[in-house]
Amino acid sequence: MNEPTRPLPRANELDTQEFWAATKNKELRYQQCDGCNTVVFYPRRHCTGCTSGNLTWKLSKGFGTVYTFSVVRQSYHPFFRGKVPYAVAWIELEEGPRILSNVIDVDDPLVDVQISMKVELVWEEHEEINIPLFKPVD
Amino acid sequence: MKQRDAAIVGIHEYQSRDVEGKVSALQIKAESAARALEDAGLSWSDVDAIYDAGDGGGMNGLTIAEYFGLKPTVIDTTNVGGSSYEFHAAHAKRDIASGKANAALLTYGSTAHSNARAIGVGGAGGAGRHPADNMDVFSGMTLVANYAMVAHRHMHDYGTTSEQLAEISIATRCHAMRNPDAVRAMEDLEFLDIRETTIDDVTNSRMIADPLHLLECCMISDGGGAVVIASPEVAKNCRKTPVWVLGSGEATKYPQAGGDITASAGAYSGAQAFGEAGITPAEIDIAMIYDSFSITVMVLLEDLGFCKKGEGGAWVEGGRLRFDRPSDGPALNTDGGGLSSNHPGMRGIFLLIEAARQLRGESCSQVPDAKLAVAHGNGGMLGSRHAAGTIIMGRD
Ligand SMILES: [Zn+2]
Numbered sequence: 001m002n003e004p005t006r007p008l009p010r011a012n013e014l015d016t017q018e019f020w021a022a023t024k025n026k027e028l029r030y031q032q033c034d035g036c037n038t039v040v041f042y043p044r045r046h047c048t049g050c051t052s053g054n055l056t057w058k059l060s061k062g063f064g065t066v067y068t069f070s071v072v073r074q075s076y077h078p079f080f081r082g083k084v085p086y087a088v089a090w091i092e093l094e095e096g097p098r099i100l101s102n103v104i105d106v107d108d109p110l111v112d113v114q115i116s117m118k119v120e121l122v123w124e125e126h127e128e129i130n131i132p133l134f135k136p137v138d
Numbered sequence: 139m140k141q142r143d144a145a146i147v148g149i150h151e152y153q154s155r156d157v158e159g160k161v162s163a164l165q166i167k168a169e170s171a172a173r174a175l176e177d178a179g180l181s182w183s184d185v186d187a188i189y190d191a192g193d194g195g196g197m198n199g200l201t202i203a204e205y206f207g208l209k210p211t212v213i214d215t216t217n218v219g220g221s222s223y224e225f226h227a228a229h230a231k232r233d234i235a236s237g238k239a240n241a242a243l244l245t246y247g248s249t250a251h252s253n254a255r256a257i258g259v260g261g262a263g264g265a266g267r268h269p270a271d272n273m274d275v276f277s278g279m280t281l282v283a284n285y286a287m288v289a290h291r292h293m294h295d296y297g298t299t300s301e302q303l304a305e306i307s308i309a310t311r312c313h314a315m316r317n318p319d320a321v322r323a324m325e326d327l328e329f330l331d332i333r334e335t336t337i338d339d340v341t342n343s344r345m346i347a348d349p350l351h352l353l354e355c356c357m358i359s360d361g362g363g364a365v366v367i368a369s370p371e372v373a374k375n376c377r378k379t380p381v382w383v384l385g386s387g388e389a390t391k392y393p394q395a396g397g398d399i400t401a402s403a404g405a406y407s408g409a410q411a412f413g414e415a416g417i418t419p420a421e422i423d424i425a426m427i428y429d430s431f432s433i434t435v436m437v438l439l440e441d442l443g444f445c446k447k448g449e450g451g452a453w454v455e456g457g458r459l460r461f462d463r464p465s466d467g468p469a470l471n472t473d474g475g476g477l478s479s480n481h482p483g484m485r486g487i488f489l490l491i492e493a494a495r496q497l498r499g500e501s502c503s504q505v506p507d508a509k510l511a512v513a514h515g516n517g518g519m520l521g522s523r524h525a526a527g528t529i530i531m532g533r534d
Contacts, residue, residue, distance in 0.1 A: 007275050010272055070282075070283040070290060071348040072280055073345050080278040080280075088283045090393070096395040096396070099273070100279060
């Protein structure tokens, strides 16, 4: 039997496909409106701040802070049940968007993950796309 | 109390929480509907409006009327998760007030337990097609973790403790132990230790997703229920005392840059509902608040205005939420709640049912002379995108 794998997004979902395509080049992208400057995230085709906006893809530098997190102790998912305990977190990127992800590369997530700690992007490599995870800033 | 547009006249809570796969969700809905109509002294033919969240499956807007054998002239299929029934009650009040309906039927049925659906810890649900799901799917965020992230930030910002959150669990369990149906539910679902609990019991129970412990998480049961809402003219001839729907509010909230995860859509729906009813939280005797987790209630007590944002921890201390402390503010979830009585996935209908029981004087944990109640449903996930429905209810 194959090893259970992390559940992955669908690369052809129409609102988010450009976001996921950019991850092939290890780029974390978000959208901003040329007209009203609204930052749009999760990705969409329309501006949520105005009705006429043109959205431009921007590149995040990949730095942020942990807005909040939880350490998951119990999961029935075939992949994640082998990963407990692991940290799920809302990461606030310096550019504004909040992204749901994991904080990895810590000895013990129960001790080493804190609200407001600085984190940076680290990519988990997959065949078609890459997954944006975060680790503490050195 | 201003509005006398519509009243809850019939209620039924399906008794079993474990149907062992022998009864379907649709059958639970139909039986509950029949019992609620009997409770009101009405029959199927009196119903002219149907409200349905799709829990019976299929294309519910066109199939549920046939299943019940009705010819409704108002059909509302609002589905906002567990808060659907507060939205339905709000819409029924509106439709009755406008003259479009005279008797509205709300039903719920679920076999979540029989289906062995692990609602709380199943991992992110498949490879979602909705763009929001397509962004979240890789993270392994369980439902419990979603709410736990709210609790963590609440603790960080306001100093709230696990002991304070546990107050919500123990008050609810205290009420559950007085409700024979809740005790049977805990037996059928094989709860290990069926008794009143202490703060230590809660904080010593297994951590599911930090900082939420097992005894801060709702059960996963089968179940269902029904509510009949009618015009004043119909209510006049019903068997039971009318429970008036005095005000309602609806809102949603979702993650935004710079947003505050410790504040829910309930702040908006609550203000609307209290404003429409013309009353204040201080006047409320019964607070039926969706207790998917302890933190849900903590956040909502604040957002509904029982105390200020961030002060919920201190406010709930000392057993304040129990039914036998009426001078200290409202009694919480006097049926035993989703934590200890009934949670088949979308609990919102039970909030209306128990609030109506209290205002009729029929609760197992009756608050003497209860006059005003709030039922607040939270649908979706508190820590990301969710819906809030608030209903204010009162008796003559
Ligand atoms: Zn714009």
